[in-house]
Amino acid sequence: MQNNQEIKNRLFPVFLKLEELNVLLVGGGNVGLEKLSAMLNNSPDSCVTVVADFFRDEIREYVKGYPKVVLVERKFDFNDLNDKDLVILATDNPDLHASIKRVTAERHILCNVADTPDLCDFYLGSIVQKGDLKIGISTNGKSPTMAKRMREFLDDIIPENIQQLLDNLREIRKSIKGDFQEKIRVLNEVTESMVNERKS
Numbered sequence: 001m002q003n004n005q006e007i008k009n010r011l012f013p014v015f016l017k018l019e020e021l022n023v024l025l026v027g028g029g030n031v032g033l034e035k036l037s038a039m040l041n042n043s044p045d046s047c048v049t050v051v052a053d054f055f056r057d058e059i060r061e062y063v064k065g066y067p068k069v070v071l072v073e074r075k076f077d078f079n080d081l082n083d084k085d086l087v088i089l090a091t092d093n094p095d096l097h098a099s100i101k102r103v104t105a106e107r108h109i110l111c112n113v114a115d116t117p118d119l120c121d122f123y124l125g126s127i128v129q130k131g132d133l134k135i136g137i138s139t140n141g142k143s144p145t146m147a148k149r150m151r152e153f154l155d156d157i158i159p160e161n162i163q164q165l166l167d168n169l170r171e172i173r174k175s176i177k178g179d180f181q182e183k184i185r186v187l188n189e190v191t192e193s194m195v196n197e198r199k200s
């Protein structure tokens, strides 16, 4: 067992049902577009309100395919936080970020401040997606570029037929009779070769 004091990587990964949440994004520039597309590539039906006093044309164009995204063209107002579950800050104003972060903390709203790990309650990850398989990658904030390269690497080596395998396993999972222990035993047996074949 690793000693608690030795664990330096303390991030706890979860997979959010973003479409169930109300999201506020502040900032409509390059970084705003990057964070917005990161969310919508995964959860296209998400309700995202984007507040910015200036929107780049690319972001206006991009949101046309996403009817649940609302662009609000004006400066941020603290009332924008009302009824929000999740906030992402992506302006070019670090003082504004710090003052918004103070309020989100008071109001128990989770907040990500782009490019400012110390102010983040959570980080965005680099994502590998093949059908129902999704892998979130983090480098504990050390190197987003490394996270991107790991995504490319994993995307390359994960077989394209992984969805077929998942569909088959789902069928097997549904069809197994017997108690819970028996179910685990059968599922471990049928998936064993997936791991062992790669090792040999």
Ligand SMILES: C[C@@]1(CC(=O)O)C2=NC(=C\c3[nH]c(c(CCC(=O)O)c3CC(=O)O)Cc3[nH]c(c(CC(=O)O)c3CCC(=O)O)/C=C3\N/C(=C\2)[C@@H](CCC(=O)O)[C@]3(C)CC(=O)O)/[C@H]1CCC(=O)O
Binding pocket: 034, 035, 038, 112, 113, 114, 115, 116, 117, 120, 122, 123, 124, 125, 126, 127, 137, 138, 139, 140, 141, 142, 143, 144, 145, 146, 147, 148, 151
């Ligand atoms: C994964 C990804 C998700 C996403 O954003 O969608 C993501 N950054 C991505 C790309 C990327 N970001 C940056 C570069 C330029 C090169 C470089 O700096 O490396 C590149 C690479 C590129 O674009 O090629 C700049 C940058 N980013 C952060 C800082 C501040 C700092 O580190 O102090 C600076 C310096 C700003 C400056 O110089 O001023 C901080 C964070 N970026 C994170 C996530 C979180 C940690 C994730 C982890 O644990 O690894 C964290 C902590 C917070 C957060 O933003 O959530 C996405 C990859 C998507 C993909 O798969 O392609």
Ligand SMILES: NC(=O)c1ccc[n+]([C@@H]2O[C@H](COP(=O)([O-])OP(=O)(O)OC[C@H]3O[C@@H](n4cnc5c(N)ncnc54)[C@H](O)[C@@H]3O)[C@@H](O)[C@H]2O)c1
Binding pocket: 026, 027, 028, 029, 030, 031, 032, 051, 052, 053, 054, 055, 056, 074, 075, 076, 090, 091, 092, 093, 096, 115
């Ligand atoms: N562009 C990049 O790839 C990159 C890389 C590393 C770091 N950064 C840093 O990240 C920050 C953002 O970069 P960017 O390229 O998205 O900048 P940008 O100038 O394109 O966009 C900034 C956005 O913030 C909005 N904004 C500023 N003050 C606001 C307020 N009070 N209320 C509402 N909206 C407000 C602006 O209207 C604009 O939409 C900058 O500080 C930049 O130095 C950017």
